[in-house]
Amino acid sequence: MAKARKPPPRTRRTAEDARTAILDAAEQRLVDAGPSGIRLQDVAADVGISHPTVLHHFGSRDRLVDAVVKRRVHLMNQEVLLALVGAGADERSAVALFERLYAMFSTGGHARVAAFIALEGRVPGADPNSLLPLAEVTHKARLTHREDQPSFDDTYFTVLLAAFALFGEAIVGPIFRGDPEGAPDEATSKRFREWTARLVLDHFKRGGTPTE
Amino acid sequence: MAKARKPPPRTRRTAEDARTAILDAAEQRLVDAGPSGIRLQDVAADVGISHPTVLHHFGSRDRLVDAVVKRRVHLMNQEVLLALVGAGADERSAVALFERLYAMFSTGGHARVAAFIALEGRVPGADPNSLLPLAEVTHKARLTHREDQPSFDDTYFTVLLAAFALFGEAIVGPIFRGDPEGAPDEATSKRFREWTARLVLDHFKRGGTPTE
DNA sequence: ACTACTGCTGACAAGGTTGTCAACAGCGTG
DNA sequence: CACGCTGTTGACAACCTTGTCAGCAGTAGT
Numbered sequence: 001m002a003k004a005r006k007p008p009p010r011t012r013r014t015a016e017d018a019r020t021a022i023l024d025a026a027e028q029r030l031v032d033a034g035p036s037g038i039r040l041q042d043v044a045a046d047v048g049i050s051h052p053t054v055l056h057h058f059g060s061r062d063r064l065v066d067a068v069v070k071r072r073v074h075l076m077n078q079e080v081l082l083a084l085v086g087a088g089a090d091e092r093s094a095v096a097l098f099e100r101l102y103a104m105f106s107t108g109g110h111a112r113v114a115a116f117i118a119l120e121g122r123v124p125g126a127d128p129n130s131l132l133p134l135a136e137v138t139h140k141a142r143l144t145h146r147e148d149q150p151s152f153d154d155t156y157f158t159v160l161l162a163a164f165a166l167f168g169e170a171i172v173g174p175i176f177r178g179d180p181e182g183a184p185d186e187a188t189s190k191r192f193r194e195w196t197a198r199l200v201l202d203h204f205k206r207g208g209t210p211t212e
Numbered sequence: 213m214a215k216a217r218k219p220p221p222r223t224r225r226t227a228e229d230a231r232t233a234i235l236d237a238a239e240q241r242l243v244d245a246g247p248s249g250i251r252l253q254d255v256a257a258d259v260g261i262s263h264p265t266v267l268h269h270f271g272s273r274d275r276l277v278d279a280v281v282k283r284r285v286h287l288m289n290q291e292v293l294l295a296l297v298g299a300g301a302d303e304r305s306a307v308a309l310f311e312r313l314y315a316m317f318s319t320g321g322h323a324r325v326a327a328f329i330a331l332e333g334r335v336p337g338a339d340p341n342s343l344l345p346l347a348e349v350t351h352k353a354r355l356t357h358r359e360d361q362p363s364f365d366d367t368y369f370t371v372l373l374a375a376f377a378l379f380g381e382a383i384v385g386p387i388f389r390g391d392p393e394g395a396p397d398e399a400t401s402k403r404f405r406e407w408t409a410r411l412v413l414d415h416f417k418r419g420g421t422p423t424e
Numbered sequence: 425a426c427t428a429c430t431g432c433t434g435a436c437a438a439g440g441t442t443g444t445c446a447a448c449a450g451c452g453t454g
Numbered sequence: 455c456a457c458g459c460t461g462t463t464g465a466c467a468a469c470c471t472t473g474t475c476a477g478c479a480g481t482a483g484t
Contacts, residue, residue, distance in 0.1 A: 010431090010432065010433080010478085010479065010480070011432095011480090012430090012431055012432075012479080012480045012481075013431075014431090015430085015431075018431075018432095034331050034332065036248045039470090039471070039472090040471075040472065040473090041470085041471075041472095049431095049432075049433090050432070050433050050434075051433095051471095051472085051473095052432075052433065052434085052473080052474085052475090053431075053432055053433075055472080055473065055474085056430095056431070056432070056433095057431085060472080060473080061471085061472065061473090112331060114384055114387065114388075115327050115330075115331055115383060115384065116331065117387060118327075118383050118384045118386075118387050119246055119324060119327055119328065119331075119383070120246070123387060123393050130388065130389055130390020131388050131389065131390070132389070132390060153403070153407070154407075157403075157404050157407045157408070160381075160385075160388065160389070160404060161373070161377055161408060161411075163380070163388055164376050164377050164379070164380025164381060164384075164385075164388075165373055165376050165377070165380075167376070167380050167384060167388075168375070168376025168377075168379050168380050169372075169376060171327060171330050171331070172326050172327065172330045172376075172379060173372075173376075175326065175329060175330055175335060176326075176342065176343050176372065176375055176376075176379075177342055177343065177344070177372070178342025178343070178344060181335050191365070191369075192369050192372060195365070195366075195369045196369070196373060199373075199415070203411070222448085222449060222450075222461085222462060222463080223450090223461095223462095224449080224450045224451075224460090224461055224462075225461075226461090227460085227461075230461075230462095251440090251441070251442090252441075252442065252443090253440085253441075253442095261461095261462075261463085262462070262463050262464075263441095263442085263443095263463095264443080264444085264445090264462075264463065264464085265461070265462055265463075267442080267443065267444085268460090268461070268462075268463095269461085272442080272443080273441090273442065273443090425484100426483105426484085427482100427483085427484085428481105428482090428483085428484100429480105429481085429482085429483100430479100430480090430481090431478105431479085431480080431481100432477105432478080432479075432480090433476105433477085433478075433479095434475105434476100434477095434478100435474105435475090435476100436473105436474085436475085437472105437473085437474075437475100438471105438472090438473085438474100439470105439471085439472090439473105440469105440470085440471080440472100441468100441469080441470080441471095442467105442468090442469085442470100443466105443467085443468085443469100444465105444466085444467075444468100445464105445465090445466085445467100446463105446464100446465095447462100447463085447464095448461105448462080448463075448464100449460100449461085449462075449463095450459105450460090450461080450462095451458105451459090451460095451461100452457105452458095452459090453456100453457085453458085453459105454455100454456090454457085454458105
């Protein structure tokens, strides 16, 4: 009567596929719940494998988290750079660019991951993940649109400020604003993003702020 | 020979004092290592008591964390407001104000705590912890210095932007900037803060950015 | 088909965390 | 000085998490 429980069918992936699947699941949990959300059992369950398999592929939980972070940072840099190079210099383009970047930071989870990296001190080793290259690209574009020569610092700081605005709005916007928890004030958020886009564009077009 | 180990002297505090001491220790751990750093055993050890005592006073770990967060948010609001009302409208004052606020966010740990609150979704219930009151104070001050009437939105968003700049710089500044981990680039950070202070002040004095 | 390789697994170990409980011990009161 | 209130504690329970290990089971190469 009691049918001998047959062991569940064991699917076998390539090491590459398995690693990717595990990374995907772990990353999802990282975005949703933070690094403490990456529990081997849970990640394994998400993928449909047993937790020792995760250990088998990554050696330890710590190295798994490192791998997730590394992949994410790489993706983030790529996406941001891609969005930047394809942007125009008029107001409509600037606003659209900010919306795209904000979506990546907010919905895409980049902001949360960045915050986790910072808070846990889990900085991916020697990755050129700075805004400097982005600022250089931006500065070059800015110079072509103007006769006078604003300082690079001014461009760099503006890019930094814009990044902090998007990052901050994505992470603590509702909190700083005091939005009700269930219904973050998306309308105000959007107005803020647009206002910021215009401010930045305006600053780029107008003279630089006194840097000294 | 083996002296009977005498039980360590048991000091007895008022419930109030005990709660405060526990909150202090837990808060320190929250700032240093995040919410997951609040472990009952550790907190108890810091205070010099046993961990069931912590449970006795707070009921559960979760409620302890809530209490810590609540107290912190209250403190943060108070401190920021206090710094704001005592600030002048000239450039020197603006820069000084930004430095004070940055110190609170960075060294003081406000930024980290705010980030943890956001990431863990541990929003203190219905606390008027928004920037709105601050923006209102600022707007009122701004109006006295100008003839035309900039929109409140413009002031509000500027305050938000400034807050995000300080928050972002404190949390992810070194990461976004790509500073070497051991030696965050304090010089650049300071220049950025000063640049931001001037930008904000300049924006307040000059016309508002097109809000539509 | 046999075999080597390796992805994969159940069972178990070790350690750590929150929470419960009965009992102990200061301290103010009658 | 006895008594009650309550801050405090050691011991224990229940649970969870990471990590190890010997062995099972797909898959490719011969």
